[in-house]
Amino acid sequence: xxxxxxxxxxxxxxxxxxxxxxxxxxxxxxxxxxxxxxxxxxxxxxxxxxxxxxxxxxxxxxxxxxxxxxxxxxxxxxx
Amino acid sequence: xxxxxxxxxxxxxxxxxxxxxxxxxxxxxxxxxxxxxxxxxxxxxxxxxxxxxxxxxxxxxxxxxxxxxxxxxxxxxxxxxxxxxxxxxxxxxxxxxxxxxxxxxxxxxxxxxxxxxxxxxxxxxxxxxxxxxxxxxxxxxxxxxxxxxxxxxxxxxxxxxxxxxxxxxxxxxxxxxxxxxxxxxxxxxxxxxxxxxxxxxxxxxxxxxxxxxxxxxxxxxxxxxxxxxxxxxxxxxxxxxxxxxxxxxxxxxxxxxxxxxxxxxxxxxxxxxxxxxxxxxxxxxxxxxxxxxxxxxxxxxxxxxxxxxxxxxxxxxxxxxxxxxxxxxxxxxxxxxxxxxxxxxxxxxxxxxxxxxxxxxxxxxxxxxxxxxxxxxxxxxxxxxxxxxxxxxxxxxxxxxxxxxxxxxxxxxxxxxxxxxxxx
Numbered sequence: 001x002x003x004x005x006x007x008x009x010x011x012x013x014x015x016x017x018x019x020x021x022x023x024x025x026x027x028x029x030x031x032x033x034x035x036x037x038x039x040x041x042x043x044x045x046x047x048x049x050x051x052x053x054x055x056x057x058x059x060x061x062x063x064x065x066x067x068x069x070x071x072x073x074x075x076x077x078x079x
Numbered sequence: 080x081x082x083x084x085x086x087x088x089x090x091x092x093x094x095x096x097x098x099x100x101x102x103x104x105x106x107x108x109x110x111x112x113x114x115x116x117x118x119x120x121x122x123x124x125x126x127x128x129x130x131x132x133x134x135x136x137x138x139x140x141x142x143x144x145x146x147x148x149x150x151x152x153x154x155x156x157x158x159x160x161x162x163x164x165x166x167x168x169x170x171x172x173x174x175x176x177x178x179x180x181x182x183x184x185x186x187x188x189x190x191x192x193x194x195x196x197x198x199x200x201x202x203x204x205x206x207x208x209x210x211x212x213x214x215x216x217x218x219x220x221x222x223x224x225x226x227x228x229x230x231x232x233x234x235x236x237x238x239x240x241x242x243x244x245x246x247x248x249x250x251x252x253x254x255x256x257x258x259x260x261x262x263x264x265x266x267x268x269x270x271x272x273x274x275x276x277x278x279x280x281x282x283x284x285x286x287x288x289x290x291x292x293x294x295x296x297x298x299x300x301x302x303x304x305x306x307x308x309x310x311x312x313x314x315x316x317x318x319x320x321x322x323x324x325x326x327x328x329x330x331x332x333x334x335x336x337x338x339x340x341x342x343x344x345x346x347x348x349x350x351x352x353x354x355x356x357x358x359x360x361x362x363x364x365x366x367x368x369x370x371x372x373x374x375x376x377x378x379x380x381x382x383x384x385x386x387x388x389x390x391x392x393x394x395x396x397x398x399x400x401x402x403x404x405x406x407x408x409x410x411x412x413x414x415x416x417x418x419x420x421x422x423x424x425x426x427x428x429x430x431x432x433x434x435x436x437x438x439x440x441x442x443x444x445x446x447x448x449x450x451x452x453x454x455x456x457x458x459x460x461x462x463x464x465x466x467x468x469x470x471x472x473x474x475x476x477x478x479x480x481x482x483x484x485x486x487x488x489x490x491x492x493x494x495x496x497x498x499x500x501x502x503x
Contacts, residue, residue, distance in 0.1 A: 005107055009365055035090060035106040042365045046107050071368060073107050075384030076265050077272070077282055078211045078236075079317055079377075 002053045005034075006060065009069040010043035019066050020045065027051065027059035046073060081145040082119050086110040086286055089388065097143075099203055099278075101285050109384070110286045112143045120334055128301070135191055135294035141330060142195055142294065143287045149201040150223040151194020153183040155294050159302035159450075164418040165431075169438050173448040175308065176415075177299055179455070180423050185222050185246075186456035187215035187377075187424075188295060188320065193280060195291035197223045200278035206230060207277040211268035214243050214377050215455055220280055221250035232277065234268050236261070240462065261371065261381065281317075285384075289319045296327025299450055305337050309447035310398075312345045312434045314426045314454055315355050316378040318389030321346055324452075325392045345443070346393050346400040347433035349373030349408060349425070352381060355389045359400040366390070374405045374463050375425040377455055399442050403432035409467050411435065412457060422457030430454070 008020070015038065024031050029051035037044040049056055064070055086095040090108025101110055123140040131137035135155025136148055158178045166174035179188040193216070200208050209232040210220045217233045224231035233247055237256030248254050257264045272279040280288050300307055307328055313321040325344055331337045348356045351372035358366050366386035371379035383389065393400055403411065408425055411432035416422050423431075434451050437443040457464070474480040 009367075035108065037364075039364065041363070044365065048107075069368065071382055072265070072269060073102065074109075074269070074282060074285075075317060075386065076261075076368075076380045076382045077268050077279075077384075078213060078234075078261065078265050079216050079281060079380055 001050055002056055004049045004056050004060075005073050006047055006049065007071045007073050008043075008045040008047060008063065009071070010045070011067060011069075012041050014067055015043045017066070019063060019068060020047070023059045023062050026062065027055040029055055029059045082114050082140050083143050083145070084113045084115050087113040099283050101283050112286050112290050114141065114143075114330075116330070116333055123334060125305070125336065135194065135291070135298070138294055138297045141290075141297065141327075143290050144195060144198045144202060146198075146202055148194060148198045149227045150197045151184075151190060154190045154194045155182065156298055157182050159299060160419065160421075162419050162451075165415070168414065168418055169435055171438060171443075171445045171449060175299075175303070175448070175450045176419065176421065177295060177450055177452050178421060179295065180421060180427065180453050180457070184226075185215070185218040186459070187219065188292070188452075188454040189215040189219040190223075191294050192288045192291035192319075193219040193223050196220075196278070196280035196284045196288035197227060197229065199284055199287040200229065200280070201227055203278065205276075205278040207232060207275075209233070209272070209275075209277045209279045210281055211235075211264065213239060213379070214246075214459060216281065217243075217247040217254075218459075221247040221252040221254075224252060225250040234264065234271070236264050242461070243459070246459065281384075289323055289385075292320045292323035293327035293330070295320070295452065296324040297331065299324075300328065300331050300337055303448075303450075305331075307331075307337050307340060307342045308450040309341070310343050310345065310443050311450045311452065312347055312430050312437070312443075313452045314347045314375075314378055314430045315389055316380045316383065316426075318346075318355055318383040318385035318387075320452070320454070322385055322388045322392045325396060340396075342396060343398040343443075344393055344396040345398045345433070345437060346389060347430045348400070348402050349375035349378050349429050350402045350404045352379045353400075353402040354381065355383060355386050356400040356402045358386065358390045359393050364390070373408075373425075375403075375408055375429045376460070377424060377426045378429060399437065401433040401436050401442075403429045403436070407432040407436075409464055412464055413467070415453075416457070421453065423453050424455035424457050424460040425463055426455050427453040427457070 032048040035046035088103035088108045119140045133156040182190045207230040211234040231252035237258040368382035408428035412428035
């Protein structure tokens with residue numbers, strides 16, 4: 001099992017969608033919420049995901065396709 | 080003697096020991112160095128500073144290393160220049176340039192952060208330092224690793240300009256060109272950093288590395304005789320410098336060196352890579368990552384690690400933000416050279432261009448003190464201005480040849496003056 005940490009940003013129109021749950025169920029991924037901030041306009045979620053490498057890739061791709069912005073928690077390192 | 084208590088999570092406040100850590104293991108927030116200010120107060124006094132060397136290490140109590148610095152002995156304490164010519168052009172009363180284009184040893188503000196990071200890596204017992212960079216950071220890590228005998232791995236995009244490659248390669252690091260786009264280079268470097276136990280200066284050493292930027296703020300305050308400027312314009316890439324300059328001012332306030340901080344902080348970015356500026360202007364708490372497209376390569380970070388904190392700093396200080404187009408950047412580089420005799424790189428062009436816009440739009444008033452942070456040297460990014468400069472006049476090796484061209488040259492100069500009279 002592999003682990004990955006990602007930051008999700010949900011645009012306003014996606015805040016009410018249960019996308020994290022759908023991803024977890026569909027790809028057999030265990031998400032662990034470490035930090036969250038939801039305002040009227042945006043939702044931010046820092047997650048630790050656990051699952052098979054391939055499933056993690058697919059799950060993250062599923063969120064991206066749905067319109068969620070996925071970032072690394074350390075930002076860009078090329079400076 | 081160390082004045083560092085440990086590390087603290089910027090999000091949840093959880094405390095950690097002084098170790099090679101960079102994110103909170105609970106909330107994955109970034110970690111920051113925490114100091115014992117009551118202990119610092121005893122030895123860090125204006126009196127004590129009088130006899131100290133004019134380098135960034137005169138503020139050693141407020142920098143996170145325990146032993147004497149291993150590198151960067153001469154880094155920092157760069158000139159703060161009262162820019163009277165430029166002030167006249169911009170129509171302001173009191174203007175200063177903090178000139179890190181002459182920082183030691185590699186001519187950019189990165190020498191401050193790398194001096195701390197490499198010294199700290201040495202203290203932690205690492206034998207290898209590393210970074211992913213397109214320019215200034217690569218140069219500084221390569222040079223400073225060479226100085227203290229550490230192995231250096233420098234990762235760059237494979238298509239980087241030859242001039243920039245040479246400025247790192249000369250120090251003999253392992254220089255690795257990655258064939259891939261911006262995102263792929265970032266991703267691979269993250270993977271390498273998590274797999275190999277090296278001191279990646281801007282990843283696992285980042286809490287210490289970033290503290291080096293504070294020295295720029297201390298110097299500005301001291302060079303202004305402990306009176307903080309009313310306005311300071313800072314270029315932003317990852318967003319760390321602007322937050323650390325603010326932190327340095329607040330620390331000086333806490334230690335009784337300056338009055339209550341009333342400086343407004345302004346963020347400058349290049350159009351085409353301005354995620355922090357956008358968030359400030361849209362009054363948003365969220366930084367939306369962008370694909371960088373600007374000639375200011377040294378500021379081209381699409382997903383800034385400290386973006387949120389940069390936005391927060393600007394807001395707390397009641398400052399603002401602005402972006403500069405490629406044309407405005409080039410014009411500003413030329414303006415600085417013509418008015419003050421300083422050749423800055425594109426980041427300096429961004430900062431000056433943004434200052435000009437903020438003054439013209441009266442966001443920055445003309446009758447209050449302003450500091451512009453110039454963070455790098457123009458010799459490193461010559462290609463961006465080459466096309467906009469006049470051509471070399473070639474003559475035969477005799478006096479007649481010179482005089483003929485001198486007459487023509489005069490005409491050319493007059494014509495040129497008309498075009499650029501707006502400068503002076």
